[in-house]
Amino acid sequence: xxxxxxxxxxxxxxxxxxxxxxxxxxKTPVPGVPEAxxxxxxxxxxxxxxxxxxETTSPERPATDGGVExxxxxxxxxxxxxxxxxxxxxxxxxxxxxREGADSCYKCTSCDTSCPVAEVDEEFPGPKFQxxxxxxxxxxxxxxxxxxxxxxxxxxxCDDACPSSVPLSQMHNEARGQFVEEQMxxxxxxxxxxxxxxxYRFFASIASRVPRLANAVAKIPxxxxxxxxVLGIAGEREFPEFATQTxxxxxxxxxxAQVDNPDKRVAYFHGCYSNYNTPEVGKAMVRVYExxxxxxxxxxxxxxxxxxxxxxxLKDARRHAETNVENLVAAIGxxxxxxxxxxxxxxxxxxxxxxxxxxxxxxxxSEHTFEALEYLRIHEDLETELAGTExxxxxxxxxxxxxxxxNQGLSRQAxxxxxxxxxxxxxxxxxxxxxxxxxxxxKEEKYEKSMEIxxxxxxxMEDAEGDVGMTECPTCAMQMEHGTGYEIKHPLQLLEDxxx
Numbered sequence: 001x002x003x004x005x006x007x008x009x010x011x012x013x014x015x016x017x018x019x020x021x022x023x024x025x026x027k028t029p030v031p032g033v034p035e036a037x038x039x040x041x042x043x044x045x046x047x048x049x050x051x052x053x054x055e056t057t058s059p060e061r062p063a064t065d066g067g068v069e070x071x072x073x074x075x076x077x078x079x080x081x082x083x084x085x086x087x088x089x090x091x092x093x094x095x096x097x098x099r100e101g102a103d104s105c106y107k108c109t110s111c112d113t114s115c116p117v118a119e120v121d122e123e124f125p126g127p128k129f130q131x132x133x134x135x136x137x138x139x140x141x142x143x144x145x146x147x148x149x150x151x152x153x154x155x156x157x158c159d160d161a162c163p164s165s166v167p168l169s170q171m172h173n174e175a176r177g178q179f180v181e182e183q184m185x186x187x188x189x190x191x192x193x194x195x196x197x198x199x200y201r202f203f204a205s206i207a208s209r210v211p212r213l214a215n216a217v218a219k220i221p222x223x224x225x226x227x228x229x230v231l232g233i234a235g236e237r238e239f240p241e242f243a244t245q246t247x248x249x250x251x252x253x254x255x256x257a258q259v260d261n262p263d264k265r266v267a268y269f270h271g272c273y274s275n276y277n278t279p280e281v282g283k284a285m286v287r288v289y290e291x292x293x294x295x296x297x298x299x300x301x302x303x304x305x306x307x308x309x310x311x312x313x314l315k316d317a318r319r320h321a322e323t324n325v326e327n328l329v330a331a332i333g334x335x336x337x338x339x340x341x342x343x344x345x346x347x348x349x350x351x352x353x354x355x356x357x358x359x360x361x362x363x364x365x366s367e368h369t370f371e372a373l374e375y376l377r378i379h380e381d382l383e384t385e386l387a388g389t390e391x392x393x394x395x396x397x398x399x400x401x402x403x404x405x406x407n408q409g410l411s412r413q414a415x416x417x418x419x420x421x422x423x424x425x426x427x428x429x430x431x432x433x434x435x436x437x438x439x440x441x442x443k444e445e446k447y448e449k450s451m452e453i454x455x456x457x458x459x460x461m462e463d464a465e466g467d468v469g470m471t472e473c474p475t476c477a478m479q480m481e482h483g484t485g486y487e488i489k490h491p492l493q494l495l496e497d498x499x500x
């Protein structure tokens with residue numbers, strides 16, 4: 001189903017016609033979700049065997065940088081067609097070749113000045129070095145990836161800051177994956193810790209079978225201190241509670257969808273946290289969408305891969321992506337668009353999947369994925385729906401837009417949605433990063449830096465009128481609660497209160 005593209009109103013990353021001097025029209029990109037790779041050639045993470053599928057290369061004429069066929073036809077012939085010759089062909093190409101993206105960088109350092117880690121960590125060289133500089137070095141010699149790549153939090157603010165559309169986060173993801181695969185000691189405490197953090201879904205699925213016991217164990221005095229000494233997990237953190245009933249258990253108990261509407265279908269990608277820890281967010285999503293007449297599907301799914309990308313576990317991420325793409329493509333085939341209530345999940349499906357993997361159907365998933373509130377703002381008249389609504393009790397919220405929401409052009413959506421609702425006061429606490437960046441702030445050696453990054457947000461929250469926080473990102477919610485003690489809600493929960 002393509003209703004979100006037929007009328008041209010829903011695509012956040014579209015083009016507009018502009019008139020040139022001679023009267024002809026050309027296409028000018030409009031800000032929004034970046035195209036896959038933001039480069040001439042989407043890069044592909046190739047698993048264990050190191051071979052690329054037949055769909056990505058041509059056996060007759062090997063593609064070189066940017067997917068441009070060699071002017072020599074891939075032979076050793078010295079006869080060149082001057083019109084077709086590409087001087088980049090003198091360098092050997094590769095499946096993870098990001099040289100053209102690196103050459104687009106003109107060292108303006110906009111990415112460095114936008115990086116929250118570089119702001120608090122003097123030893124971190126910044127996104128420009130982690131991305132373009134490393135790939136330039138690698139095309140000259142087989143340089144090792146610098147270990148500082150593990151200090152990148154994967155907030156992806158550098159993507160939004162770059163005026164030249166350099167695929168910075170893609171470069172970081174692949175460099176981090178290469179470092180972990182080839183240079184990190186697999187028996188080191190750091191590797192084991194990172195593997196555990198990035199595979200949260202696996203351990204959450206076990207804990208959710210005995211949630212009360214798991215919650216009690218996490219609260220035993222000294223439990224987090226022990227975790228810090230043994231694994232290097234920050235002892236100052238409070239482990240999130242597991243719900244006594246997961247979202248999927250609730251979904252099965254209620255009998256699945258309560259609305260049957262083949263003309264309005266959405267496939268809900270709930271992610272790990274809304275399933276195991278905050279099922280109330282998933283419940284709110286279902287009730288709100290059913291209020292607007294949507295048939296909600298909940299396909300089988302695994303982790304979006306966001307924590308795996310951040311820790312360089314690309315093989316793990318690919319395994320999860322294969323399951324997700326297969327099931328989401330099936331839902332799309334039944335007329336559904338994909339909806340995620342977590343902005344990191346939606347960004348992963350939209351951008352990181354097609355940048356890093358060559359899975360069949362992955363572009364369809366990218367094109368059909370939306371954040372939950374974003375989708376309603378596109379397809380429903382929320383302004384009219386909310387006009388005149390009034391909450392029984394006045395509520396004031398301190399809203400934080402996650403970095404991964406900003407990368408999708410969604411930084412103001414919650415504030416704009418609720419600004420005219422009687423009884424709701426919504427204050428934007430600024431554009432600072434929360435600092436936790438998924439697993440980054442859970443690491444012993446990164447904890448103080450994460451709190452230093454989040455200090456500005458904490459201060460703005462405490463200065464806001466309300467003492468309830470709001471955000472679309474579950475780990476940002478952890479950091480907001482950790483730094484202020486405020487209760488944190490998701491915009492879908494407020495929307496449920498107003499319309500459903």
